[in-house]
Amino acid sequence: MTVVGPSRVTWALAVVTAGTLAAYGCTAFSGDELASPAPNEAGPGDASDLDASVVSDPGNDLDAGVVEGGVPDAGRLVFITSRAFGGGFGGRGGGAERCNNLAREAGLSGEFVAWILDEDPRRLVRPDGGPYYRLDGQRVFDEAPAPQNMPPPLAPIVITERGETVLLGAGAWTGREALRCRGWSTGRSDEDGVVGNAHSTARWFDADRRSCGGEWRLYCFQK
Numbered sequence: 001m002t003v004v005g006p007s008r009v010t011w012a013l014a015v016v017t018a019g020t021l022a023a024y025g026c027t028a029f030s031g032d033e034l035a036s037p038a039p040n041e042a043g044p045g046d047a048s049d050l051d052a053s054v055v056s057d058p059g060n061d062l063d064a065g066v067v068e069g070g071v072p073d074a075g076r077l078v079f080i081t082s083r084a085f086g087g088g089f090g091g092r093g094g095g096a097e098r099c100n101n102l103a104r105e106a107g108l109s110g111e112f113v114a115w116i117l118d119e120d121p122r123r124l125v126r127p128d129g130g131p132y133y134r135l136d137g138q139r140v141f142d143e144a145p146a147p148q149n150m151p152p153p154l155a156p157i158v159i160t161e162r163g164e165t166v167l168l169g170a171g172a173w174t175g176r177e178a179l180r181c182r183g184w185s186t187g188r189s190d191e192d193g194v195v196g197n198a199h200s201t202a203r204w205f206d207a208d209r210r211s212c213g214g215e216w217r218l219y220c221f222q223k
Contacts, residue, residue, distance in 0.1 A: 071133040071135070071137060072133075074131075075130075075131050075132065075133045075139075076110070076130065076131070076132050076133070076221070076222035076223075077108065077110070077112075077132070077133060077134075077135065077221075077222045078115075078132040078133070078134065078140050078141070078157055078219065078220065078221050078222065079103075079134065079135060079157070079159055079160055079161045079219075079220050080157050080158060080159070080160055080166055080170070080172055080198050080217050080218070080219055080220070081098065081099065081102055081160065081161065081172075081217045081218045081220060082102060082160040082161060082162050082164065082166075082217075083098075083102065083217070084215035084216050084217050085098060085173070085215055085216070085217070085218065086187035086212065086213065086214070086215050087173065087181030087184060087186060087187050087188075087191065087193045087211075087212030087213070087214070087216075088181060088184065088185055088186045088187035088188075088212065089173070089184055089218075090184060090185070091116075091118050091183050091184040091185060092113070092114070092116070092118045092184075094184065095113070095114025095116055095118075095184065095218055096111075096112065096113050096114055098114065098218060099112035099113065099114050099218060099220035100112050102161045102220070103161050103220065105161075106160075106161040106162050106163075108161055110222045110223065111222070111223040112220040112221060112222050112223065113220070113221055113223055114173075114218045114219065114220055115145075115174070115218075115219040115220070115221050116173060116174055116175050116180070116184065116218070116219075117174060117175035117176060117177075117180060117194075118175070118180065118183060118184060130142055130143035130144055131143065132144075132221060132222070134155065134157070134158075134159040135159050135161070135163045136159055136163065138154075138155045138159075139154050139155065140153045140154055140155050140157060141153055141154065142154075144221065145205075150204075150205045150206070152201040152202055152204065153201050153204055154201075155201070156198060156199050156200065156201055156204065157172075157198055157204060157219055158170070158198050158199055161220070166198055166199075166217070168199050169199075170198045170199065170217060171195040171196060171197055171198060171207060171208075171210075171216050171217065172195065172196050172198055172216055172217040172218055172219045173193055173194075173195060173196075173216045173217070173218055174194050174195065174196040174205045174206065174219070175193055175194050176194040176206055176209075179192050179193055179194045179209050180193055180194070181193040181212035182212075186212055187212050187213050188212055188213060189211045189212070189213035190211075191211070191212040192209045192210065192211060192212060193209065193210060193212050194206055194207075194208070194209050194210075195207055195208055195209070195210045195216050196219070198217070
């Protein structure tokens with residue numbers, strides 16, 4: 001019988017963990033930063049297999065903001081899309097189309113807009129603008145966030161229109177100043193757009209700049 005020392009056990013666990021993450025299409029993630037893809041590999045939110053991957057919701061223990069019985073009648077929904085899109089998704093109109101198509105497929109009612117910097121997205125929702133909830137009943141915003149001073153959400157926007165939770169490292173197109181893939185009209189790899197970190201409340205809207213040739217999700221707010 002061979003006795004394995006603690007150092008070998010630790011090394012073996014590290015290998016198994018890394019292999020397991022790779023098998024499920026996960027990318028290493030730390031803190032508030034989006035995980036950086038290795039050369040010629042899809043980044044977090046890029047790969048199509050990431051869209052189908054879910055984990056248990058790490059925010060469900062935030063009981064203070066959870067409404068029993070789901071979203072109240074006066075509340076509105078916010079979700080992150082279960083699918084990822086290239087930077088040339090068509091701006092305000094194309095983003096809304098993608099949000100609404102996915103909402104319909106999931107059986108959600110109402111109209112949705114993509115929360116991107118094309119123009120002030122608050123103009124696209126009702127003036128009272130909120131409060132906003134995830135599909136699990138977790139309160140996210142008291143009112144529609146202002147693009148000039150994006151407040152942190154009360155809970156991360158990690159629940160999709162299907163009620164699933166996206167993996168760590170998932171991000172959504174948002175935009176900042178000139179970093180908007182030419183008004184969300186191009187998927188060129190030499191153009192950049194800004195991506196928010198879905199699992200971060202501090203950097204949910206402005207985590208990193210990424211190539212417009214990559215594929216990322218969208219934040220969808222109910223009008």
